[in-house]
Amino acid sequence: MSFKKALIVYRKELLELLRDRRTLFATVVLPVIMYPLLFMGFSAIMSRQAGVLEKRGATVAWVDSLSIRNADSGSFSKSIQDNLAKLEYFTVVPAPKALKQLYAEEEIQAIVTLSDSLSKQGLATYKLQVQYDASGERERMIYGKIEKALLATEKAEINRRLVTLKVNPELIKPMVIVPRDTSTAEKKMGSFLGMFLPYIMILTLVAGAATIAADLVAGEKERRTLETLLVSSASRSEIVWGKYLTIFTMAMVNVTINLVSLSFSLRFLMSQSGLETQGLQLPISAFLILLLAMVPLASLFAALLLSISTFSRNMKEARTYEQPIMMVSMLLGMISFVPSIEINNLLALVPVVNISLLFKAVMINEYALSHLLLTIGTTLVLDAIAIWATVKLFNTESVLFRSEDDSNVKISRANKRSFFNPFYGLVYFAIAVLALFYLGGKWQAANLVRGLQMTELALILLPVLIVLRLLKLKPKETLRLKLPRLQEVALVPFIAVSAAVLVTLAAQLINAVFPFPPEYMESMSKIFQQDVSLGMMFLVIAILPGICEEVLFRGFLIRFFGDKARNAVIISALLFAIFHLDPFRFLPVFLLGLLLGYLTVRSGSIINSMLSHAINNGLALLVVTYASQPWLKPLLQDAENFKLWVGLLALPVLATSLWMFHKVTAPKELN
Amino acid sequence: MIAVQALVKEFPKKDGTTFRAVDEVSFEAAHGEIVCLLGVNGAGKTTTMRILSTVFKPQSGKASIEGFDVLTQGDQVRRNLGFLSGDTGLYARLTPREFIHYFGRLYGVQDNAIKRRIEEMSALLDMREFLDKKMEFLSTGMKQKVSIVRSIIHDPPVMIFDEPTAGLDILTARNIIAFIRDCKQRGKCVLFSTHIMREAERLADRVIMIHQGRILTQGSLPSLREESGLTDLDDIFVYYVNQASADAKVEAHEF
The missing domain is CATH 3.40.1710 (abc type-2 transporter like fold)
Known part of the structure; x- marks a missing residue:
């Protein structure tokens, strides 16, 4: 790998981009004219109105x-x-x-x-x-x-x-109230800018980089120039580096122009609207720090978007695959609008969120160097991973030449005709979620315990059985309703209990970063405070979900998502997490879904995951019910959370029991 | 020279099985010789050439360009190789001069040498008037000339042409054919692929017939004519395809 050749690629790409009027317009002209137009137009309309x-x-x-x-x-x-x-x-x-x-x-x-x-x-x-x-x-x-x-x-x-x-x-008139505002004009301006500036910056960064990235590899595939480049004596890594630098440069140019244009038009607007301009200077040093913080983020996005472009067959596909990245980064960037959240050491580890909050803190000049360093450090680590992955993708011919393999296309078309394809899977899932939201919600509001029973049986289990019946599919085979072997099933309790402990700890960690609102905690504990027998609670909370939800997710939905077991497990776990309609529990439920999916697919028996699911839920009930008992209390730090050392103990247990499960379920060699 | 030995390339299919695009292909091509890979679409010609140009990696077998192994010495292989296909695109917003400079630099050619070569070739191919026009405004024929210069800017000893005349009009195709002949004159080792029998007939010193990833036969045209007892290359090709499928049937029976 010689950097010289990467630079040759880089220079050529820049030259080409600068000749493209659309790119030039979007990167340079648009930000220069957008903010003045936006602000002045807006303020004119407002005052006129x-x-x-x-x-x-x-x-x-x-x-x-x-x-x-x-x-x-x-x-x-x-x-x-x-x-x-x-x-x-x-x-x-x-x-x-x-x-x-x-x-x-x-x-x-x-x-x-x-x-x-x-x-x-x-x-x-x-x-x-x-x-x-x-x-x-x-x-x-x-x-x-x-x-x-x-x-x-x-x-x-x-x-x-x-x-x-x-x-x-x-x-x-015994008294007069005289407000004396000690905030400086900078600070006022900063807190105002800190709200929406990060969001705008992240948005422009991603949007600008996405257009260019799509063009650089997927575009070359589409125009049939990529092969010429590959047979030249530039190596793949040199090509990747050249292209990556191009996206990065353009993104930084875009961000810089945006910042400058924004600050100028804001200054103009403030002097126009007669706000106190005396001594008001825009915090130039703050902008420089922000620019510095944007460097690793721009680099991360450049690498991520380049890898998407590499994977895509053409530009249209690249733009489609870029959508989720843009959506997620927009949502994460929006955190600056939430008034009470401030950057801390934990949040400084969350990509995009950290930049957004750092921005906010820098704008009011109240940030710690550690946050800046953590933010840059985390982003750089992710960045390095993303670049490494892109180089690897670029070296994977099945990825780089996805369009070549015609036979693949034919086979996937043939697959579409069968019922179990991803599209139908998502449609079924969407209907199930709607039913859960409207019907299930209504039933549970009327009577929680009865509602939960009805939801599990009538909305989750029954439709699957009906669909299988209609399609004349054998439930036993389709749902993997097979008795597990003793050596497998004996390991399941160990796996389930240790995983449950670890997942609760993970949830606690999330709670530390994004505190659950108190109303949420109340509504959660309400489930455990029903005036019914423990046996009934056990049925509703552990047994029914264990059977019904497993049938839906690990039995039925998992069948829709491809022949590759890994993809099917991941997607079904994602759907499982979404199904709980609860952003706070998304990650824990997703992790649990991964585990349950693995247990089913690996062993070929859904009974394993049913058991594991039931144990997981049952454990939560057990903890809440007996939290004050002397035999349980030492393990807990409060009414429902385990102590950290219990988690540390659970980790080797989970690792060992999973490893043994993996061995026990290994496919038998044919000899 | 090009040396290929028992080359195998398989692509994974979605159903988990694999598709063998190149199946135990072996051949050689020497300097001053034009060798033609002849076969219908999907025979494995392009895949073979992509392995030779280090775009694809083979599952097994060996291939080398000027003695450099395609798997382990990719850089030297690409340096010694010029590659041209009929359907390559060009960068629309660059001029031919910039485009050729770009590739010349990537090949490590000195700027002066690139300039000299552009002068030389543009005189030869009559391309002076559009050297500084953006390529989006060029005609197909002009574009193909640019591609020709690009492919030999580093003066490689080995040239590979993948369906070089596909999709081109007669006049442009003639340019290419003249260029291929010229390469031979200069003592380069030339491998080109086509599905057009006439082209093979006109250009090739040796023909390698390839079908469903396998080589049916190879040899000079006179020797192929002699062996098959037929004169027309079309007929000869069909003769070998039939023979191969007959062999396959016999094998199946024996099994």
């Missing part, structure tokens, strides 16, 4: 229904009318005959009625009723102005009364 609304003014009907008239009330009524009439663009009219109709037709936007009333102590008081339609923006503005005018009148009236009583009006 407000101005227009004001100028439209208002017609206010005045109804004086005082029952007692004297000099005081007369002058009070008059001063209110005067104050209202003084409002700019306001017309005050005495209530016309067709008041109701005019109000309904919005010719009159508000009706102010003055009447007299009694206070709680029985003192005479004026009552002012303001009738308006609070759903209209214009009407809300009108009400605001009326309220101000009325309060001004009230103040004048109070003063008048105090003067009559020969009391100094100052007497009723």
Whole structure:
């Protein structure tokens, strides 16, 4: 591998990209003009709208229904009318005959009625009723102005009364509130920018890199230039490095231009809108730190997207495969919008999230160097892995030349005709999720225990059996309903218990990073606090899910996802995790799904995973029920979580029992 | 020279079995010789040539270019090899000059040498007027000329042409054929593949007939004519295909 040749590739790719008007437009021109247009256009529209609304003014009907008239009330009524009439663009009219109709037709936007009333102590008081339609923006503005005018009148009236009583009006002002804002203009600006800047930056970074990456390998495949490059004396790694550097460079250029353009247009906007610009400087040092933090992220995305491009047959396919990466990074980047989350050492280990939060912290100048280093370090590690994987992919001819193998296409078409193909699998799953969400949710809300029973039996188990019946498939074979051998099944309890302990610990770790909301914890523990016998709880929580959910996921759905056992296990585990409709438990359930899938596929018997599933759920019930018992308490750190050393103990148990399971279930050699 | 020995290439199929695209192929090609791989589409010609140009790795067997092993000495193999196929694309936004410079540099040729060669070849192939036009505006014939110069910019001793005239009009195809002859004149070792019998007849010193990944027969045209007792190359090809399937049937019976 010579870097010189990588540089030759790099220079050529850049040259080509710079000649592509679309790329040039998206990378350079668009960010330069987008922010000014966006901000100025937006602020112009906003201020214009407000101005227009004001100028439209208002017609206010005045109804004086005082029952007692004297000099005081007369002058009070008059001063209110005067104050209202003084409002700019306001017309005050005495209530016309067709008041109701005019109000309904919005010719009159508000009706102010003055009447007299009694206070709680029985003192005479004026009552002012303001009738308006609070759903209209214009009407809300009108009400605001009326309220101000009325309060001004009230103040004048109070003063008048105090003067009559020969009391100094100052007497009723025992205090004044004076806000003194110590935040600097930078900080204000920073906290504002810190909300949405990370998101915009990550979005532009990914979107820009994705377009270029798709072009660089998948595009070369499509245009049939890749082979020429491969037979040249550049090695595959040199080609990968050249292309990777190209994407990386363009992504960084894009990010830099975005940052600069954004800062300029913001500065302009702030000076325009009359915000205090005195001494306001955009935090230039902050931008430099951010640029530095973006370097590994840009590199990571460059490598990831390049590997997708390598895998794809053409650009269209590449763009399709890039979608999930873009979606995930957008969602992760959005974390900066969540007000209470701040970067910590754990979050600094989560890619994209760490950059997003670091951004936020840097913008208000409250970040720790350790966070910056952790963020860069983590991203660099992932980055190295991604680059290594891309080089490896590029060296795998079955990947690089996926379009070549026509026979593959024919076979996959033949597969489509059978019922068990991924498409039907996803459709079935989607229907099941909808049924769970609408029907299951309803049943469980009515009666939790009965609802859970019905869900498991009627929504999860029964449809599978019906479909198998309709298709005349043998449940025993399709679902792998085969008695396991004794040596397998004897290992299952060890696997299940140790895995359950480890999965709970994993969930705790997630809890430490993303704390579960308290309402969530409450709703979870509600399941265990039902007023039914322990036996019934065991049936609902352990036995039924063990049978029904296993039939659906490890028996039925796993059949839809390909001939490669590994893919089928992974996908069915993913679906299993999604099925629980619970983002907080996604990862633990996914891990559990992987294990259960492995147990079934490896041994060819679903009974193993049924048993394991039931033990896993049963253990949770057991822990919650007997948490305070002396024989269990020492193992727990609170009502439902195990202590760390239990996990450390569980790890070798799981490893050993899984290894033995793997050995016991090894396919027999034919001799 | 090219030396191929018992080369095997299999592709995995989705149903878990494998498809044997190249099956125990052996042949040699020397300098100053044009050798033709002749066979219908899907016979294994392209796969063989891709193994020779280090794009694919064989499962078993050996292949070398100028004595360099395709598996272990890929870099030297590619340096000694020019590769041209009928359907290669070009970078639309580059000019021919930039394109040829790009590949020249990748092959490690000095910039001065690249310049000289471009001058020389563009005079020969009459391409001066479009050397600095973007390639998206070039005609097929012009593009093919660019590809020709690209393939020999590093003056390789071995040339491989994969269906070099596929999809080209008669005039452009003639250019290519002239170029292949020229390569032979210069003493290069030339391997080209085609499914057009006439082309093989006109160009090849030796013909290797390949069918379903296997070599049916190989030899000079006169010797093939003599062996089969037929004159037309079409007929000769069909004769060998039939013979191979008859052999297969006999084998099946014996089994």
